[in-house]
Ligand SMILES: *[C@@H]1O[C@H](CO)[C@@H](O)[C@H](O)[C@H]1NC(C)=O
């Protein structure tokens with residue numbers, strides 16, 4: 001596992017009793033210091049993983065890392081979004097997973113964790129689209145996730161798709177009026193699991 005890139009988004013799939021939990025967070029500067037922390041590595045190394053290539057337009061690059069428990073899910077396919085319009089600094093690394101659990105509609109427990117409660121109607125395969133936007137182009141990048149969803153639907157013929165940030169969709173990066181330019185917001189077939197009144201922001205740190 002490459003550990004030496006400046007910043008990564010970490011997506012963890014945890015199995016807790018009878019539901020599947022999914023969380024996404026920015027682990028920021030996962031370099032020598034964090035990767036030599038044995039208590040941290042002891043925890044991380046109990047998971048299986050799939051990781052993207054280093055992504056970025058310059059020498060500053062990031063990776064998307066999915067950690068998951070093998071008893072609960074397995075990775076079926078993956079691809080890195082073909083970003084022809086160069087909309088993203090770090091184009092999404094998309095995975096489709098299959099679960100041993102039967103899943104229903106997801107619900108947010110809080111700003112960082114989503115749970116899928118069992119059971120019918122069952123969803124077995126689901127897609128995760130991660131995205132860490134560049135704060136200064138967050139409006140454009142969040143809007144462009146619509147095109148990634150369109151690509152995934154055509155490619156894998158599924159609508160079981162969960163998009164996960166760090167979207168930087170707050171602070172001064174995405175303001176009230178900007179939402180009208182964001183198709184994930186204006187197209188009401190998308191459901192936002194984390195409500196607008198939840199404080200997910202840490203303005204000043206991207
Ligand atoms: C190692 O990581 C843990 C969190 O998992 C943290 O509490 C601890 O302070 C870190 N140790 C060092 C030496 O950075």
Ligand SMILES: *[C@@H]1O[C@H](CO)[C@@H](O)[C@H](O)[C@H]1NC(C)=O
Pocket residue numbers: 050075076077078079
């Ligand atoms: C990801 O997809 C590529 C291209 O299809 C494939 O070669 C690779 O084995 C996949 N990686 C994993 C871990 O499934």
Ligand SMILES: *[C@@H]1O[C@H](CO)[C@@H](O)[C@H](O)[C@H]1NC(C)=O
Pocket residue numbers: 109110111112113
């Ligand atoms: C989110 O909810 C989970 C499950 O209840 C809890 O363990 C975790 O600490 C919560 N995280 C935050 C950031 O509130």
